[in-house]
Amino acid sequence: GDSVTQMEGPVTLSEEAFLTINCTYTATGYPSLFWYVQYPGEGLQLLLKATKADDKGSNKGFEATYRKETTSFHLEKGSVQVSDSAVYFCALSALGNYQLIWGAGTKLIIKP
Amino acid sequence: DVKVTQSSRYLVKRTGEKVFLECVQDMDHENMFWYRQDPGLGLRLIYFSYDVKMKEKGDIPEGYSVSREKKERFSLILESASTNQTSMYLCATSGGLYEQFFGPGTRLTVL
Numbered sequence: 001g002d003s004v005t006q007m008e009g010p011v012t013l014s015e016e017a018f019l020t021i022n023c024t025y026t027a028t029g030y031p032s033l034f035w036y037v038q039y040p041g042e043g044l045q046l047l048l049k050a051t052k053a054d055d056k057g058s059n060k061g062f063e064a065t066y067r068k069e070t071t072s073f074h075l076e077k078g079s080v081q082v083s084d085s086a087v088y089f090c091a092l093s094a095l096g097n098y099q100l101i102w103g104a105g106t107k108l109i110i111k112p
Numbered sequence: 113d114v115k116v117t118q119s120s121r122y123l124v125k126r127t128g129e130k131v132f133l134e135c136v137q138d139m140d141h142e143n144m145f146w147y148r149q150d151p152g153l154g155l156r157l158i159y160f161s162y163d164v165k166m167k168e169k170g171d172i173p174e175g176y177s178v179s180r181e182k183k184e185r186f187s188l189i190l191e192s193a194s195t196n197q198t199s200m201y202l203c204a205t206s207g208g209l210y211e212q213f214f215g216p217g218t219r220l221t222v223l
Contacts, residue, residue, distance in 0.1 A: 034210075034211060036214075042217070043214035043215050043216045043217045044155075044202065044204075044212075049210070089154065093210050093211075098143050098160065098162055098206065099145075099157065099170075102154050103154065104153070104154040105154045
């Protein structure tokens with residue numbers, strides 16, 4: 001069945017470092033792909049999405065490109081801030097399916 | 113903006129109690145979901161509903177039931193709470209096949 005694999009955390013970086021959180025997926029057809037973020041004590045919120053191959057989603061300085069050839073949707077940011085400390089979830093939505101398939105989440109810790 | 117509210121942010125119950133968690137959305141979305149979130153396990157789907165009075169089991173429905181009498185409200189019921197149901201519970205809604213919108217979560221502790 002469909003699945004999402006993302007890198008285990010926690011990932012600890014210094015402020016202004018470059019961030020990559022890896023996400024790969026297994027799915028039939030052409031799923032939509034998402035990154036959600038969960039700040040401490042809050043629910044999840046959509047960070048960015050891409051609905052077809054080669055699409056690039058971007059928001060708040062974060063980017064991710066839908067790579068069908070490598071079945072990946074890696075999250076990147078050029079210069080992280082302490083306020084980016086959160087848990088990041090990669091997810092996919094298969095065509096015609098109400099549900100999202102979730103990765104396990106990656107905790108990001110940014111030190112000043 | 114979509115607003116999803118959950119009845120409590122924190123809840124403490126005793127083993128064997130019947131527990132109700134309520135979720136209300138104001139965007140007329142058809143689909144609603146209940147998840148639990150545990151460290152190292154990510155999000156696991158308990159139940160979802162794609163219409164009033166309709167429900168589908170998710171990955172871990174055992175020990176839970178749900179009710180959706182009105183479109184805007186989706187309730188999760190723990191018939192007899194147990195300590196292994198201590199968790200963060202997240203409600204989400206979706207108006208289509210794609211993105212979901214989440215409430216702030218209820219952290220339930222069962223003693």
